[in-house]
Amino acid sequence: MNNIIKKYIPQLLAILFVVLIFGFLTMNAQTNMDNRGIDFGFGFLSQESSFDVQFSLIEYSGSDSYARAFLVGLLNTLLVSFISIIICTILGVIIGVARLSSNYLIKNSAAWYVEFFRNIPLLLQIFFWYYAALRALPMPEKADAWFGVTYMTVKGYYIPAMVWENLNVFLYCGLAAIIAIIVLRNYANRLRDTQGKQIPVLIYSVALLIVLPLLSFLIGGVSLEFEIPELKKLSKISYIYEGGISLPPELIALVLALSLYTSTFVAECVRAGIEGVSKGQKEAAASVGLTPNQVLKLVIMPQALRIIIPPTTNQYLNLTKNSSLAAAIAYPDLVLVFAGTALMQTGKAIEIVSITMLTYLTISLTIAAIMNWYNKKIEIKEK
Amino acid sequence: MQTTNFLKPNRDNIKNYSIIGTFLILVSLIDVISNAFLRINLTSFLPGSLTTLFPLIIGLIGLHMMRIDYSGNKTLDLLNKNINTNNFNAVLTLLILFSIIKALPQSLSWMIFDATISGDSKDACTGTGACWTYIKVWFRRFMYGMYPNEFHWRINTAFILVIALGFVGYFMKENLKKYLALYYVIIYPVIAYLVIYYLISGGSFGLQWVETGAWGGLSLTFIVSFFCLIFCFPLGMIFALGRRSNLPAIKYISICYIEFWRGVPLITVLFMSSVMFPMFLPEDFFMDKLVRVIIAITLFEAAYCAEVIRGGLQSLPRGQYDAAKSLGMGYWKMHIFVILPQALKLVIPGIANTFLALVKDTPLIFVVGLAELAGMLALAKTNPKWLGFAMEGYIFASIIFWIICYAMSKYSYNLEAKYKTER
Numbered sequence: 001m002n003n004i005i006k007k008y009i010p011q012l013l014a015i016l017f018v019v020l021i022f023g024f025l026t027m028n029a030q031t032n033m034d035n036r037g038i039d040f041g042f043g044f045l046s047q048e049s050s051f052d053v054q055f056s057l058i059e060y061s062g063s064d065s066y067a068r069a070f071l072v073g074l075l076n077t078l079l080v081s082f083i084s085i086i087i088c089t090i091l092g093v094i095i096g097v098a099r100l101s102s103n104y105l106i107k108n109s110a111a112w113y114v115e116f117f118r119n120i121p122l123l124l125q126i127f128f129w130y131y132a133a134l135r136a137l138p139m140p141e142k143a144d145a146w147f148g149v150t151y152m153t154v155k156g157y158y159i160p161a162m163v164w165e166n167l168n169v170f171l172y173c174g175l176a177a178i179i180a181i182i183v184l185r186n187y188a189n190r191l192r193d194t195q196g197k198q199i200p201v202l203i204y205s206v207a208l209l210i211v212l213p214l215l216s217f218l219i220g221g222v223s224l225e226f227e228i229p230e231l232k233k234l235s236k237i238s239y240i241y242e243g244g245i246s247l248p249p250e251l252i253a254l255v256l257a258l259s260l261y262t263s264t265f266v267a268e269c270v271r272a273g274i275e276g277v278s279k280g281q282k283e284a285a286a287s288v289g290l291t292p293n294q295v296l297k298l299v300i301m302p303q304a305l306r307i308i309i310p311p312t313t314n315q316y317l318n319l320t321k322n323s324s325l326a327a328a329i330a331y332p333d334l335v336l337v338f339a340g341t342a343l344m345q346t347g348k349a350i351e352i353v354s355i356t357m358l359t360y361l362t363i364s365l366t367i368a369a370i371m372n373w374y375n376k377k378i379e380i381k382e383k
Numbered sequence: 384m385q386t387t388n389f390l391k392p393n394r395d396n397i398k399n400y401s402i403i404g405t406f407l408i409l410v411s412l413i414d415v416i417s418n419a420f421l422r423i424n425l426t427s428f429l430p431g432s433l434t435t436l437f438p439l440i441i442g443l444i445g446l447h448m449m450r451i452d453y454s455g456n457k458t459l460d461l462l463n464k465n466i467n468t469n470n471f472n473a474v475l476t477l478l479i480l481f482s483i484i485k486a487l488p489q490s491l492s493w494m495i496f497d498a499t500i501s502g503d504s505k506d507a508c509t510g511t512g513a514c515w516t517y518i519k520v521w522f523r524r525f526m527y528g529m530y531p532n533e534f535h536w537r538i539n540t541a542f543i544l545v546i547a548l549g550f551v552g553y554f555m556k557e558n559l560k561k562y563l564a565l566y567y568v569i570i571y572p573v574i575a576y577l578v579i580y581y582l583i584s585g586g587s588f589g590l591q592w593v594e595t596g597a598w599g600g601l602s603l604t605f606i607v608s609f610f611c612l613i614f615c616f617p618l619g620m621i622f623a624l625g626r627r628s629n630l631p632a633i634k635y636i637s638i639c640y641i642e643f644w645r646g647v648p649l650i651t652v653l654f655m656s657s658v659m660f661p662m663f664l665p666e667d668f669f670m671d672k673l674v675r676v677i678i679a680i681t682l683f684e685a686a687y688c689a690e691v692i693r694g695g696l697q698s699l700p701r702g703q704y705d706a707a708k709s710l711g712m713g714y715w716k717m718h719i720f721v722i723l724p725q726a727l728k729l730v731i732p733g734i735a736n737t738f739l740a741l742v743k744d745t746p747l748i749f750v751v752g753l754a755e756l757a758g759m760l761a762l763a764k765t766n767p768k769w770l771g772f773a774m775e776g777y778i779f780a781s782i783i784f785w786i787i788c789y790a791m792s793k794y795s796y797n798l799e800a801k802y803k804t805e806r
């Protein structure tokens with residue numbers, strides 16, 4: 001009896017507490033909305049949005065629905081996160097390895113890089129790049145060409161656009177190459193396990209990756225042309241580049257700030273991972289007769305990656321969530337387009353904020369679930 | 384007569400090599416320095432890209448010549464071991480040295496030598512350097528926001544009082560030490576709240592009322608992070624214990640809470656607190672914007688705190704729980720006297736990181752219209768009398784935040800070392 005009380009009373013109280021809070025809040029929301037004459041519902045999603053978005057990956061205009069505006073914002077968020085994740089990984093790995101270098105100067109520069117960028121709030125870094133650093137760039141008519149064809153101006157970064165013909169043939173060829181490589185690898189592994197023969201898989205893979213897409217150009221009817229941005233005079237003093245792709249300065253500032261900031265955390269993860277592999281492992285591997293490259297590839301990296309990957313994915317998640325700071329410099333991401341403009345226009349605070357939060361929650365939970373599955377797969381199975 | 388093999392320096396002719404090597408390195412450094420400081424290109428006679436690569440190549444040859452194993456010369460050995468182990472390292476060393484030499488004079492002259500600090504209007508800034516006059520004139524705004532100038536002593540006094548009260552724990556008598564946790568978790572927040580409410584808000588004791596909309600600048604950053612800090616820790620502890628509980632209802636409520644807040648960005652939480660939260664409050668119940676923001680950030684950070692504390696709880700060996708239970712301790716007794724003291728010691732670095740993240744997140748309250756440091760900068764930047772000094776403003780704010788965060792992280796390292804116990 002005593003046990004039952006100890007077990008069920010706290011649970012009942014906790015549930016009662018949660019239910020009461022939710023009930024109280026819903027009741028208030030109901031009366032408040034009745035008083036203001038707002039009704040709850042998601043019907044507004046199909047209405048015409050009638051606002052414009054500056055930068056969009058898909059076709060969008062004011063006559064499209066709010067649902068499509070949501071999609072535009074979501075894609076912009078994913079775009080900026082994707083680019084930043086790639087850059088921050090490259091930077092983070094370089095800095096993390098540099099922190100373990102035997103060279104005094106390199107070690108300390110890397111350490112100061114980490115201390116510098118991670119101790120300044122991200123919002124300030126975004127503001128710094130957007131309002132201070134990128135504003136110092138030249139006007140379009142005075143910009144010098146970088147690599148001959150790209151222009152970094154105060155109005156954004158102009159790069160050549162690729163104009164494809166028969167793009168799908170090219171993509172199929174790439175896909176075929178990847179499948180062929182996977183088959184080849186499996187075959188090579190089987191051959192090694194059963195007969196002890198080694199096949200230079202890497203060389204074949206690279207050859208496949210180059211040859212098959214090249215074939216698509218020669219016989220598949222694929223062609224690629226570059227559309228180079230050209231300076232155009234709009235009025236007496238106003239110039240602009242036409243053609244090509246223009247990356248807005250908001251995107252550049254955001255990518256710079258996010259990747260520099262997150263790269264410091266990735267660097268720390270990489271360093272911890274490599275330091276986490278015990279010295280005995282390296283020595284044992286070397287004494288078995290493996291070459292330094294094999295030691296790194298077969299012994300150190302598999303163990304280090306096991307330590308590196310979980311916290312690094314966490315940092316990627318943080319980056320994706322931090323990309324919502326875009327709203328502060330008016331990059332049209334999910335928060336700005338949907339929780340900002342759309343909310344102002346419709347006044348549906350509860351619906352819109354919950355959709356926005358649920359979207360981020362879904363992204364986070366999906367990645368977390370994948371990570372848990374992956375961790376289970378790679379964890380050391382002790383007998 | 385010994386032949387000199389230039390590709391393989393050895394210690395037999397160390398003198399020749401070290402002299403030639405030092406000379407070559409000096410040449411390359413002089414070339415870069417003259418380029419950076421005096422803007423003279425000594426190597427203009429060389430064709431094209433060779434001019435820019437000249438110091439690198441010469442320096443690399445110099446370093447290669449100096450790379451003699453077991454030379455017997457202590458300085459040389461030290462140098463070789465630390466910055467010159469192989470050609471790749473030598474190139475990186477040179478590149479770092481060159482970029483420091485190139486970047487330092489420019490940034491130094493912009494920040495210090497060509498900078499202006501005198502005067503009190505934009506006209507004083509005529510030089511090519513930074514205009515620190517802007518910071519000087521706006522300094523009070525950056526620190527105190529729109530808070531009336533003549534009342535700034537109130538903010539200062541309140542802060543000094545709160546800090547002094549925080550140190551009480553150090554000077555407590557030995558027989559009162561057992562109430563320390565009680566003091567910090569319950570009494571201290573209440574006193575701090577009262578101090579800040581009566582001193583900074585005013586409204587009684589003959590102090591003029593200043594509404595929270597006027598608060599701002601760095602002092603607001605401190606106020607927000609202070610309250611979130613002292614509230615999020617106990618809350619996080621409750622949810623960490625809840626997540627480890629055997630009772631399914633409590634466990635799943637805690638998991639839902641933690642995963643929800645960890646899954647959404649802070650900016651949407653702040654949006655929620657400013658546009659959605661008022662809808663959920665009873666009619667004609669008014670809650671100040673600042674209070675709403677503090678509640679939102681506290682709830683948000685508590686989830687992160689909970690995860691950190693849970694990590695500490697999980698890393699304790701099972702034997703500790705079993706031993707406490709076998710002594711006949713109940714759930715609360717076991718946690719308060721055995722588990723938590725050990726677990727909290729383990730999570731000091733994690734907690735410090737969470738607090739650091741909290742301080743770094745406070746500028747975000749700018750999006751709901753509270754003008755702390757970043758917000759005041761945005762305001763000052765658009766002032767028509769002071770256009771064009773965004774760079775100085777952001778550098779100033781970055782330095783301040785950097786000092787705060789760096790000090791915090793160093794302090795957490797010290798704490799970690801202090802409380803480290805052998806296991």
